[in-house]
Amino acid sequence: MAGGRAPISTAAIFVFICTCLVAPSTASLDVKAFSTLANKTTEWLEALHARTTHSNLLDTNMNDDAIVSIKPVYLPTMVEEMAKKIQDHFASKRNALQEIVVMLEDATTFYIWNDDLRLNTSRPLLMKDIRDLDPSNISQFDERLGVAVRHNVSGIHVPLEVYEGWLWPNIREHREQDPEILNGLQWSAVVDQVFQENYEKDPTLMWQYFAAQTGFMRVYPATSWYVPPSLVDLDLYDARLRPWYIQGSVSPKDMIILMDRSGSVHGQTFTIMKWAVKTLIDTLGENDFVNVAAFNSTTEWVNNCTLCEVNKTSENKDCNQLLVQATANNKKILFRAIDQLEDGGMASYSNALTFAYEAFIQFEGTRKEGEGANCLKTIMLFSDGGTEWPEEVFKNYSANNYTKSVRIFTYAVGPHPIPTAVLKQMACTTGGMYSVITTRSSIRTKIQESYSSVLSPAQPQNGFHTDQYTTTYTSAVTEELTVSISQPVYNNSDYTNTSSLVGVAGIDVPIKTLKNLSPFEDIGPNGYAFIINNNGFLILHPGLQKQLSYLSGPPHIDLLDVEEDTEIMTLIRDGMITGKSETVQIPGKIRIDDHHHIPHNEIQFSYTPIPNTPYSLGLVNLKNSDHMVVQKPETLKKITLNISLTLLAPWEYCKNQLPGTDIDQLMKLQASMKDKKKKCNDNLIQGLLWSQGWTRQLLQKWQLDHSQDFFSRSVFTRFGLSRFFPNSVKPDVARWRDPWHNPALRRGEVNKGVSVIPHPKGAYISAPVTVKKDKSQVLAGVVGVNFTASALRHHFLEHIKDSEWLNQEDYLLLLLDDGGLIVTANRKEFFGVTLQGRFIGDLPIPILNNLKDSGVYKMDIVVDRQALCEQKKLIESSAGLRSHHVPNIFTLVINLLIEVFSWTEYLRYLIYSGVLAVLAPSVDAWTEWGITQIGGLEDCTKERAVYYFGDMHPLSSSMKCTNASDKIPFWAHRLPNTNALLVAIEMNPNFPECGVFSDLPSIHAQRVEEVESCAYQARFRKRPASQAACNATVGDGGCNRCPQQIEISVVLLLLMLAFSTGSVNSIYHNN
Known part of the structure; x- marks a missing residue:
């Protein structure tokens, strides 16, 4: 042979x-014969690519081209320049925010309260009533924001629990009564003037808003409000539970939650308590530290990982995480532990409080650098009631330096007749607050109100408010990733003894805005910018994914979750958190896509802090990609952009130029290039036009020479220009128009020769186009052909047929x-x-x-903490029946009627259990702690293997x-x-x-089913720079309020029950 x-x-x-x-x-x-075949196969691939793409038409020698020059890239200079741009961007937003706060606080000073206000006189513009296709043409499409808006007014959003402030004006508690909402809308309306002035003055300003403690929110400019279809038109959004509001209204906390698990809380009460505790945990931010303990006659952490140190057991001797950072991952671990709790025994408040106080003392002595809020300390006690007064406990720990400042917030949970006076006295004695939670529908409002007014930061004496910068979360208005700057707003009216918090004002800074400040072309297709905050969580990174729903909390994705978790990357992360400016060159892997990594020995990281923010910026590029192409603008002035068979990268070529995928974007961009008022990126624009020049002949040739052997041919350039043929493949090409998400372009920067990208229907074969001038060279783009499987196999068989x-x-x-x-x-x-x-x-x-x-081949296991999985059915605990439902308006109204008109706790229990449990609809969209899942999906963690050479x-x-x-x-x-x-x-x-x-x-991602109880994330962090917010306002916590005595007739009660029974019967008949 x-x-x-x-x-x-x-x-x-x-x-x-x-x-x-x-x-x-x-x-x-x-071996020799096979090696010969392999080398010939390389030549065959190169020839096949050149023959089908006509890449030999390209002249890559630029020595005679006067308009092209290649210059070195100095990454440290670039990262400093980008950091300065981001600093200036945030500075302008801070100035605008300060104007909003000043206007609102001045409004509280001069506003005269009016108890006679009615809805027909206030006429607020509810965003849910605004439609995108407005027949009156009042709403106009805003190119800056990308949606239809009304520039002359702010839109109003009111949470469902507040009943839009006026639907049921005399059946709510005092703080939610109609006059407060309507007066709040009235006095805050003056802020529209500042909103509009800010918007007109700053062309980069996006959404501005103010949310009041009473629940309503103003958003400027007004736009339609989106409710996910899975919520059955029930809007569960509450601004007071969002990261920007919580961070601006409540100081950082070290919190221990105590759950009564005695036998008396069995059944519905225990279910409500679990929901309430998880809702409370969900309101905590990344600067808070928390843990949960359950008690009867003894007390222990709900998660055995932290059981050892306090109870002095032999299990897990090395653990000392008494309080853990309230991150998304740590919250999930606590949620699972709470779900597994069972009731039994007798409750001992003395034992529980001693446990909590001792935990605070031990935490002070064992915590590492950066651990703990080092600000406020709270104990949140959930119980169904009791008569034990722990006098000795308060006497012992009120004199201790570590525990004397601890505030206790108590929650009487469930519909039952057990006395709760002791719970109220605990809160009043320690400067906390007492709350009552009797039904599921009241959980979110009660939890939010319970401590925000007491723990809100005191108004600074110098009048300068502390800016709060959030981590990345999903905006409810745009459903895009964003960060916010927020400031508290105080009531400066004369009739208040103290400047109490009335709400929080904020401004959005979309992540795409920060991304648009990146030097895209300069750092090459494998280069990218990233930003982390003082906790190491990502603000900007190409690996940061969009969240499932705007109702979800911040994802808290750490830098080491998307980069390799190595010792050197840990040092880079720690250096960024501590505010260092450095440039390092490290070996690592280039992540081309989910299934492909390329080892590379020369990856550059350069980072520096962003002044006056808690953020730090990093830039990454490859060592062999340290050149860029620079055009001479005067030479290309008369060249026009060809919009045929062309797509652009989603980059901001000109200010406020929205990225798109169709011809409309190209037309707008061409108009912007001719408009001197539009600030355009000259390097990108000229590079775009130059790229059009050298790709034109390829496109012309492809249109004359199409074959059934391949789906398409395309060329992608480093300046974001994509050209292709035929037009039918435009949707496929659009997925690769962003160079970062283009595996062919990214491989072209690493591979000198042909790259292959297989898929089930064939394979895409590409090769780099490298421009050379003098002694330098740089990647200009890649040219590729997408073969069908049958044609490629035919060519392959033709190639090997001579090997007998x-x-x-x-x-x-x-x-x-x-x-x-x-x-x-x-x-x-x-x-x-x-x-x-x-x-x-x-x-x-x-x-x-x-x-x-x-x-x-080598292999890595990659963990994806941003994955989506099919939603699992929740396993019920032994605590009793748990019905997962979205409360309808009728259910919520009856709940409130019960809370107000019931003259005993026991009667409230009978009404709720006998009537409302039947009325509650079963809707899968509502989960245990108020997070909505969209399309049957939920956040999860997956693992997959990645193989590489x-x-x-x-x-x-x-x-x-x-x-x-x-x-x-x-x-x-x-x-x-x-x-x-x-x-x-x-x-x-x-x-x-x-x-x-x-x-x-396998390379196919699998869900991680089991999460270790001790898998808490505990990485190095730095506390927020300003601790001024630790001086909380002194609220009365409801301790000086007398319970209202409400007379109710038996007739009214019977009417209510009859109405409820009739509704139940109608439901049964309809089913």
């Missing part, structure tokens, strides 16, 4: 082995990429498995094990299969200057399939 190889006997070609062990090379394997020893029946020949995906093969199927685009580990042979054991040397080895004693030869050889690997496996058609799969982890 060709290659000098003797025929292989039938007995030697047995099916593959189950041991998956790599055996030494045998004499019958001709590669008979199709005797050998399985695979062309793989660097992630283990099959680019093409000499067969369409392998024992019924379609090969095109398939992961090699899914084949019924253990070849992947042998390639990994030999070092051809290891050793370069050719491999000749063998493997075994089940019931076979002979070893099956195989070969593997990397194709030079590509991301491809050629593998040949000797086959015997007379024997059945191997039956042995790879036992290595």
Whole structure:
């Protein structure tokens, strides 16, 4: 045979082995012949690409081109320049925010309260009543914001629990009565003037808003309010529970939550208590620290991970995380532990409070740098009531320096007749607050109101408010990732003895706005900008994903969750948190996409703090990408942009130019280029026009030379210009128009030769276009062709047909990429498995094990903390029946009627249990602690394996299969200057399939089902710079209020029950 190889006997070609062990090379394997074939395959790929893309038409020698120059990129200078731009951007937003706060506080000073206000005189513009397609044409599309708005007024949002402030004006508690809402709308209306002036003065200003303690929120400019379809038109948004409001209204806290788990809380009361505790935890931010303990006659943490130190047990001796940071991950761990609680025994307040006070003392002595809020200390006690007064406990710990400032907030939970006077006295004695929670529908409002008024930061004497910067979260108005700057607003009216908090004002800074300040082209397609805050959480990063719903809390994704969690990356993270400015060059991996990583030895990180913010900025690029193309604008002035078969990257080429994917964006951009008032990025614009010039001839050739062998041909440039043919593939090309999400362009910066990107229908083959001038060179773009699977396999068979020893029946020949995906093969199927685009580990042979054991492939396990999974059905605890529902208006109204008109707790229990439990609809959209899941999905964590190339040397080895004693030869050889690997496996058609799969982890992401109870995230952090907010206002906490005695007739009660019964009967009849 060709290659000098003797025929292989039938007995030697047995099916593959189950041991998956790599055996030494045998004499019958001709490595030289296979290496020759691999080298020829490289040449074949290059020729196939050049022939089908016509890339040989391009002239990459720029020595004679006067309009192009290549200059070095100095990353430290770039990161300083970008940090200055971000600093200026935030400074202008702070100035605008200060104007809002001043106007609102002045309004409280001069406003005269009016008890006679009515809805028909106030006429607030509710955003839920605004429609996108406004027939009156009052709303106009705003190019800056990307939606239809009304610039002359702010829109109003009112939470469902507040009943829009006027629907049921005399059945709520005093703080939610009609005059407060309507007067609040009246006095705050003057802020519209400042809103409008700010918006007109600053062309980069986006959404402005103010939310009051009573619940209503003003948003400027007014726009329609979106409610997810899964909520059945029930708007569960409450501004007072959002990160920007909580951070601006409540000081950082060290909090211990005590849950009464005695036998008396069994059933509905325990269910309500669990909901309430989880709702409370959900209101905490990343600067808060918390833990939960359950008590009866004894007390212990709900999560055994922290049980050891306080109870002096032998279990988990090394743990000392008495309080943990209130991050999204840590909250989930606590939620799971709370769900598993069971009731029983007798309650001891003395034991519980002693436990909590001792935990505070121990935490002070064991916490590490940055741990703890080091601000306010609170104990939140949930119970159904009791008569024990822990006098000795208060006497002992009120004199201790570590515990004397601890405030106790108490919650009487559930519909029951147990006395609660002791709970109220606990709160009053320690400067806390007492609250009553009897129904599920009142949980969110009661929790929010319970401590925000007492723990709100005191108004600074100098009049300068502290700016609060949030972490990344999803905006309810735009449903995009954003951060906010917020400030508290105080009541300065004469009739108040103290300047109490009336609300919080804020301004959005969308993440895409910060991204648009990046030097996109300069740092290359593999370069990117990222920002973290004082806790190490991401503000900006290409790996930061959009959240499932705007009702979700901040995701709290750490830098080490998206970058490699290595020692050197930890040092970079810590350096950024502490405010250092450095540039380092490290070995690492370039994450091309979810399934492909490329090891690279020269990745540059340069970082610096952003002054006057808690953020730090980093820039990343590759060492061999340290040049950029710079145009001379005067040479290209008369060139116009060709909008045919063209897409642009979602970059801000000109100020407030919204990114798009269609011809409309190109037309707007061309108009902006001619408008001198529009500030455009000259480097990007000129690079765009220059890219159009050198890609024009390719597009013209493709239009004259189309073939059924491929789906499309395309060219992507570093300046964000994408061109393609035919037009039918535009949606596919649009997915790659952003260079960061374009695997071909990113590979082009790393691979000198051809790159292959397989998929189930074929493979995309691309090659870089490198511009050379003098002694420098830079990637200008990539040119590629998207082959069909059948055409590529046909070309491959034509290529190997001259290798006589590669008979199709005797050998399985695979062309793989660097992630283990099959680019093409000499067969369409392998024992019924379609090969095109398939992961090699899914084949019924253990070849992947042998390639990994030999070092051809290496593997990493990647954890994705931003994944989405199908929502699981919640497992009910033994605490009693739990109905997951969205409360309707009728249910909420009856709940309030019960709370007001019931003359005993016991009567309230009977009414609620007997009537409202039947009325509550079962809707899957509502989860246990008020987070809505969209489309049956929920946030989760997934794991997947990522394979990448290891050793370069050719491999000749063998493997075994089940019931076979002979070893099956195989070969593997990397194709030079590509991301491809050629593998040949000797086959015997007379024997059945191997039956042995790879036992290595799959590239297909799997949900992480089990979360370790001790998997708390405890990384280095720095507390917020300003601790002025730790001086909380002194509120009365409801301690000086006398309960209202409400007379109620038996007739009214019977009418209410009759009405409820009639509603129940109608529901049954309808069902």
